[in-house]
Amino acid sequence: MxxxxxxxxxxxxxxxxxxxxxxxxxxxxxxxxxxxxxxxxxxxxxxxxxxxxxxxxxxxxxxxxxxxxxxxxxxxxxxxxxxxxxxxxGRNGGHTKAASYRSFPAHASTLGVPAAAQIAQLELSNILAVHAFAREHGIPCDLEACNTVDIIYDEGDWAHACAAVEAMRAALPPGHPAAEYTLYSAEQARARFHVHDTHFGSKEEKVCGAVEYFAGSLSAYxxxxxxxxxxxxxxxxxxxxxxxxxxxxxxxxxxxxxxxxxxxxxxxxxxxxxxxxxxxxxxxxxxxxxxxxxxxxxxxxxxxxLVPLRGQITAQRPGTAMPNGGCLPTTYSFCYKKGYEYMITRPQGSRFAGDVIIGGGLAREPDEGLLEFGTTDDTAVNERISRYLREATPRYFGSDWGDDDPAGRVRSEWTGIMGFSPxxxxxxxxxxxxxxxxxxxxxxxxxxxxxxxxxxxxxxxxxxxxxxxxxxxxxxxxxxxxxxxxxxxxxxxx
Missing domain, CATH: 3.50.50.60 (FAD/NAD(P)-binding domain)
Known part of the structure; x- marks a missing residue:
């Protein structure tokens, strides 16, 4: 590094x-x-x-x-x-999603519980402020206020998620919206969110549970x-x-x-x-x-x-069996050991309604994507990540994906440069x-x-x-x- x-x-x-x-x-x-x-x-x-x-x-x-x-x-x-x-x-995944519970224990450990709670509150406030500004000023950005769900495929991550949610509920005032999470068992998650157990290489990855909470999607551009x-x-x-x-x-x-x-x-x-x-x-x-x-x-x-990191995203036409033509009521993250993908679907009334926007895949790269750090080259894509993201949707949704659209699964793919601090x-x-x-x-x-x-x-x-x-x-x-x-x-x- x-x-x-x-x-x-x-x-x-x-x-x-x-x-x-x-x-x-x-x-x-x-x-x-x-x-x-x-x-x-x-x-x-x-x-x-x-x-x-x-x-x-x-x-x-x-x-x-x-x-x-x-x-x-x-x-x-x-x-x-x-x-x-x-x-x-103008190149991100279109998510307004905090996932504050995932970082809360680390923040509480290093900064103290009050500071960790302040960060979680700021993240929710940011989402609400962006949504409110878009509505107040009539900015046409396909804004969708909705819940999101994290589908968790690792037993250790699931235990961490449950403990983190409880820690946030204890740290914030009763009923505070930044600590409003709903937990689902594996069986409930598969039935409610149309997800399936998967394989990555020779390793089976089973749904362990899910966490649902408020988020949203929009065209940030x-x-x-x-x-x-x-x-x-x-x-x-x-x-x-x-x-x-x-x-x-x-x-x-x-x-x-x-x-x-x-x-x-x-x-x-x-x-x-x-x-x-x-x-x-x-x-x-x-x-x-x-x-x-x-x-x-x-x-x-x-x-x-402040180190650049190249990220990658694909826009995919929804599979023929996707509920509501692909316009799902929640956004998603698929969380596995050391990594995740994030996903939104385009809402009804938007251009290409039902399209699936999915990004991530860095942790599946050799050395957890080491070679994507330090690069500012967004003129090209990483072909290994491309293949991985193209295959991710039918892997996560299984029979609920169905056949690919006759025009092809992938509509477009692109990269963008993020910035990371120590x-x-x-x-x-x-x-x-x-x-x-x-x-x-x-x-x-x-x-x-x-x-x-x-x-x-x-x-x-x-x-x-x-x-x-x-x-x-x-x-x-x-x-x-x-x-x-x-x-x-x-x-x-x-």
Whole structure:
């Protein structure tokens, strides 16, 4: 793992595999709000995924809505190396699923029960906030609030799940929604969720039980694009096809120079940042890294600390025997020793209703997917993982899958780049020793239940409201510290 973590992080690759969600791309995919790159900005946000969009929206709530007449000296400029929302947000599995019980015992052991409970509550709050925002603003993203189920194929994992659920129920107030789980025996799970015992290689894997709880699904791409459109209406300047190739700080900046791009906002005399791109440079009072697995390419101190990991997903046409034409009432995870697959089905009324979106398979790789760490190449797929995911659906659903669709089982497959930290927690806050450089990144493939609330917390910090009210709901363990940046990366946790 040491050697994989040392691989220099690159810029996002050109011509990535096409995500199911980005077919076709949204009309703003290649938008440049102004023909020329603005020369100055109050805030430059690097990255146009859900984190960048949520941070922009939060900051814009304290500005006057409406476009800047010439786009120069704009309040917020967002830079994206490729198309808008072309990174992990636009390439994920469409799940809003916390599975907090699976990590709760480890969090309780290392951080204490109150901190573990706070993390579980934040994850549920993130799901509810994303769903509420999509509904409130009418964002057409095929949002489906529903339950999810974890089908567990390992006796040790099943015992762990039962114990973890009980621990969460004891730690949280009675009836708290973050601790609402329903447990099913193996027989109940097979009957209720249409799943079967399986084989992997020569090893038989039997259903041991199931855990059901609240989650949901959506097109994260369409959700994010919807938020970006709202930000554009409020005057944000979006510049796609504009990779950041360097970042420098003017430590001699004075209050008069910060006034050029919006004043010091209560920060006092601070450094000016210059963001370098192939199209020119932007001077800004502050920079926000919404770059997840690519962060170390821009800020080298994250190299070997925030490590990319390539994930893979397929979209499959439902088998002919799948109930409700494949539009299942729950989403799924299939959990086995040291690994899992995650799955949603496309809801009624959506394009390709009933399609099965399934990702994972990393733990079935040699050395548990070691060679997928450190790579930022999303232009190709891993053929072994492709074969595994293609075969996963009839293996899990057995006779309830039926025959393949006459058009073929697989509609599309693609890869995406995630970002992982040594301790399994995101990095949120101001980069130590780098005044005006902020980050929210490293979501461990768990972004849809972390990004929104982490962005909200970052906005509070940026705007000087880093107080006890924030600490009541935002975990201290997510904050960037020198100690965390010095930790050694050893692989995925939880």
């Amino acid at each position: 040491d050697e994989r973590a040392k691989i220099p992080v690159s810029l996002p690759s050109e011509n990535p595999t096409q995500s199911y969600w980005q077919d076709p791309p949204d009309p703003i995919a290649d938008l440049r709000t102004t023909e020329q790159l603005p020369s100055t900005a109050d805030t430059v946000i690097i990255g146009s995924g859900i984190t960048g969009a949520a941070v922009a929206w939060g900051l814009l709530q304290h500005s006057e809505p409406g476009p800047n007449p010439d786009g120069l000296g704009a309040s917020i400029v967002m830079l994206e190396a490729r198309q808008a929302c072309s990174g992990a947000t 369409r959700f994010c694009v919807g938020v970006l459109r709202m930000c554009l209406d409020w005057g944000m300047n979006l510049q796609t096809g504009t990779p950041v190739v360097g970042l420098s700080r003017d430590v001699t900046a004075t209050a008069s120079t910060t006034d050029v791009v919006g004043g010091d906002g209560g920060d006092g005399v601070g450094a000016m940042w210059t963001v370098h791109t192939p199209r020119g440079a932007i001077r800004a009072r502050r920079v926000v890294l919404a770059t997840n697995g690519y962060t170390a390419r821009i800020v080298p101190r994250f190299q070997g600390v 301790d399994g927690f995101p990095f949120v806050g101001e980069v130590p020793g780098e005044k005006g450089l902020w980050a929210s990144c490293g979501f461990q493939g768990h972004g849809m239940v972390l990004c929104w609330m982490c962005a909200r917390a970052l906005v509070e910090m940026v705007e000087g409201r880093d107080n006890e009210q924030l600490r009541d709901w935002f975990p201290d363990t997510y904050r960037i510290t020198e100690t965390r940046l010095a930790k050694k990366f050893e692989g995925r946790l939880h």
